[in-house]
Amino acid sequence: MGIVLNIIYLIATITFIVGLKKLGHPETAKNGNLIAAMGMGLAIVGTIFIHDLNISPVIYILIGLAILIGSIMGWLIAIKVEMTKMPELVSLFNGFGGASAALIGLVEFSKNVDDSMQAITIVSGIIIGAITFSGSLIAWGKLNGSLRSVVKIPQYNAINNIFFIGIIAFAIFMIAAGEGSQIAIYGLLAAGLIYGILFVLPIGGADMPVVISLLNSLTGIAAAITGILYSNMVMLVGGILVGSAGIILTVAMCKAMNRTLGSVIFGAFGGDNTVTGENKALGSIKTTNPSDVAVMMNYATNVIIVPGYGLAVAQAQHVIHELEELLSKKGVNVKYAIHPVAGRMPGHMNVLLAESNVEYNMLVEMDDINPQFNNADVVLVVGANDVVNPAAHNDPASPIYGMPILDVEKAKHIIVNKRGMNAGYAGIENELFYNSKTSMLFGDAKAALTDLVAELKNM
Amino acid sequence: MNEFLEFVNSNLQITYILILSIFVGIEVIKSIPAVLHTPLMSGANALSGVVIVGAILVMLHSAPDDYLALSLGFIAVVLGIINVVGGFAVTNRMLRMFKKKK
Structure with missing residues (x-):
C-alpha cells in the first residue's frame, strides 16, 4: 500500500x-x-x-x-469572478490555504508536544498559517474597497515588531516547557491572526502587488512546513515551489516600484515628503479633443498605447481593443506598453487586455518597449500616471525617484487621457502633463475612447 | 543547537529535498515572462492548496468521536479544496483568454 x-x-x-x-x-x-x-x-x-x-x-x-x-x-x-477582481480572489484563496495549514497545526500540536523538533514545525505552521489567513483577508478587504483607511499611528512599526517578537518568545516558551494545553495553542493562533491584521492594515494600495506576492509565498511556506511535519514530499516540494514563485514575484514587484521590501512593510506611500512646493511652476497644459487625436493617429506610423489600471476601472478595455484593431487595419503599427505594476497584481493588465481579445504578442514589456518610444509618432496614455512620471528619472526629491518607468517622453506626441487633473495613485504631480509634446484628452476613458473610435471610423 | 543538528542528520533526505526544491523552484519560475505573472500566481496559489493532503490525514487519523479534531479537519479540507479547485479553475479560465495573432 x-x-x-x-x-x-x-x-x-x-x-x-x-x-x-x-x-x-x-x-x-x-x-x-x-x-x-x-x-x-x-x-x-x-x-x-x-x-x-x-x-x-x-x-x-x-x-x-x-x-x-x-x-x-x-x-x-x-x-x-470578474478579471478586475483577480487580486481579491487570489488573496482570498491564499487566506484559505493559510487557514488550512494553521488548523492542521492546531490538531497536531497536542499529539506531538514531546518531540521538540516536531513542535517547532507545528508552531511555525500555526503562526505562518494564521498570519497568512488574517493578512490575506485584510488585503482582500482593502482591494475590494471595504477597508479603506490607511492606519497611521506613531510608533506603529515598533509596536508591530515588539508584538511579533512577543509571539516568537511565547512559541519558544511553549516548546521549551512542553506546554501543550489547548489554551496556549489557541492563544498562539489568536496572536498570529492579530499580527496578520496589524501587518497588512497600514500598507498602502499602491503596494498591494507586493503584499499579494508575499502572502502567496507565505502560504507556500506554510504548506511546505506541513509537509515536513508529515514527512510528505508532495506537500514539501509543492509548498516550496509556491514559496519560490511568491518570493521571485515579490522581488520583481519591489524592483518595478523601486521600493525595498522593508519600506513596503514598514511605511506606507504618500508620507510627508511628497509635496515639494515646486509643483506650481510646472507650466501650462494643452488640451485636445477626440477628432484631433483621430487625425493624428490616422496619419501615424507607430502608435504605442500605455494602459493603466484606470482603463480597467473605466471598463474601457474593449474600446481600446477596438481602437487598436481599427488602427491596425489602417496600416498603423500599434503596440501596448505594459509596466510591471500596471494593475493591482503582477501581470494583471495582461489578463485584463487578454480578456478583451487583445493578442498577447501585442503586449510588450517595459524593457523591450522603452527603446521603441523614440520611433513612436503617438503615445496614448490611458488611466496610467505614476508609471509614466518623468520625476522618477529627474527629481531626486520625488518619492518615486529611481522607479523604472515607461519612457513616453521620447515619443513625438503624447496624448494623456485622464478624468481631471488629480494626482496619481501615489499622490505625486506629473510634469509629463505639462510637457510641450503632451496634449490632455480629458474625460472618462470609455467615453473618450468611444468618441475617438467613432472619429477614426469616419476617416 | 545539538538537537537541531541531530534533526538535520536524521532527516537528511528531507533536508536535501528542501534545499534542492528551493533551487528548482527559483530556476523554473525565474524565466516566466511578466505577461503570465497573474496566471502563474493563481496557479501557484492552487498548488499551495496541497496542504489539503495534511488536512485529509488529520481526518483519517481522528477517532470518530474526536469531534474537535474532526471539525477542525473538516474545515481545513473545505478551505484547502476551495483553494485547489478554485485556483486551478480560475487559472484555466484566464489562460484560455490568451490568444496569439496568426
Whole structure:
C-alpha cells in the first residue's frame, strides 16, 4: 500500500514541476495548469483511499462531504469572478490555504508536544498559517474597497515588531516547557491572526502587488512546513515551489516600484515628503479633443498605447481593443506598453487586455518597449500616471525617484487621457502633463475612447 | 543547537529535498515572462492548496468521536479544496483568454 501511495506522490510532485515550467510560455501554459491539477487530484484521491488504517465509514462520508462542498464553492467563485477582481480572489484563496495549514497545526500540536523538533514545525505552521489567513483577508478587504483607511499611528512599526517578537518568545516558551494545553495553542493562533491584521492594515494600495506576492509565498511556506511535519514530499516540494514563485514575484514587484521590501512593510506611500512646493511652476497644459487625436493617429506610423489600471476601472478595455484593431487595419503599427505594476497584481493588465481579445504578442514589456518610444509618432496614455512620471528619472526629491518607468517622453506626441487633473495613485504631480509634446484628452476613458473610435471610423 | 543538528542528520533526505526544491523552484519560475505573472500566481496559489493532503490525514487519523479534531479537519479540507479547485479553475479560465495573432 505504502509503495503505491509513494509513487503517486512522486508522480504528483513531477506534475507540479512540469506544470509550473509549462506555465512559463503562453502556448503551453494551459496544459501546464491542467497537468498540475491532475497531479493534485491524484495526490488527493491517493491520500484518501490508499492506507492501511481501519477507517469508519462516517469519516469517509465527512471527507467526501467536505470535498464536495469546497469544490462547489471554489468552482462557483472561479467561474463567476470578474478579471478586475483577480487580486481579491487570489488573496482570498491564499487566506484559505493559510487557514488550512494553521488548523492542521492546531490538531497536531497536542499529539506531538514531546518531540521538540516536531513542535517547532507545528508552531511555525500555526503562526505562518494564521498570519497568512488574517493578512490575506485584510488585503482582500482593502482591494475590494471595504477597508479603506490607511492606519497611521506613531510608533506603529515598533509596536508591530515588539508584538511579533512577543509571539516568537511565547512559541519558544511553549516548546521549551512542553506546554501543550489547548489554551496556549489557541492563544498562539489568536496572536498570529492579530499580527496578520496589524501587518497588512497600514500598507498602502499602491503596494498591494507586493503584499499579494508575499502572502502567496507565505502560504507556500506554510504548506511546505506541513509537509515536513508529515514527512510528505508532495506537500514539501509543492509548498516550496509556491514559496519560490511568491518570493521571485515579490522581488520583481519591489524592483518595478523601486521600493525595498522593508519600506513596503514598514511605511506606507504618500508620507510627508511628497509635496515639494515646486509643483506650481510646472507650466501650462494643452488640451485636445477626440477628432484631433483621430487625425493624428490616422496619419501615424507607430502608435504605442500605455494602459493603466484606470482603463480597467473605466471598463474601457474593449474600446481600446477596438481602437487598436481599427488602427491596425489602417496600416498603423500599434503596440501596448505594459509596466510591471500596471494593475493591482503582477501581470494583471495582461489578463485584463487578454480578456478583451487583445493578442498577447501585442503586449510588450517595459524593457523591450522603452527603446521603441523614440520611433513612436503617438503615445496614448490611458488611466496610467505614476508609471509614466518623468520625476522618477529627474527629481531626486520625488518619492518615486529611481522607479523604472515607461519612457513616453521620447515619443513625438503624447496624448494623456485622464478624468481631471488629480494626482496619481501615489499622490505625486506629473510634469509629463505639462510637457510641450503632451496634449490632455480629458474625460472618462470609455467615453473618450468611444468618441475617438467613432472619429477614426469616419476617416 | 545539538538537537537541531541531530534533526538535520536524521532527516537528511528531507533536508536535501528542501534545499534542492528551493533551487528548482527559483530556476523554473525565474524565466516566466511578466505577461503570465497573474496566471502563474493563481496557479501557484492552487498548488499551495496541497496542504489539503495534511488536512485529509488529520481526518483519517481522528477517532470518530474526536469531534474537535474532526471539525477542525473538516474545515481545513473545505478551505484547502476551495483553494485547489478554485485556483486551478480560475487559472484555466484566464489562460484560455490568451490568444496569439496568426
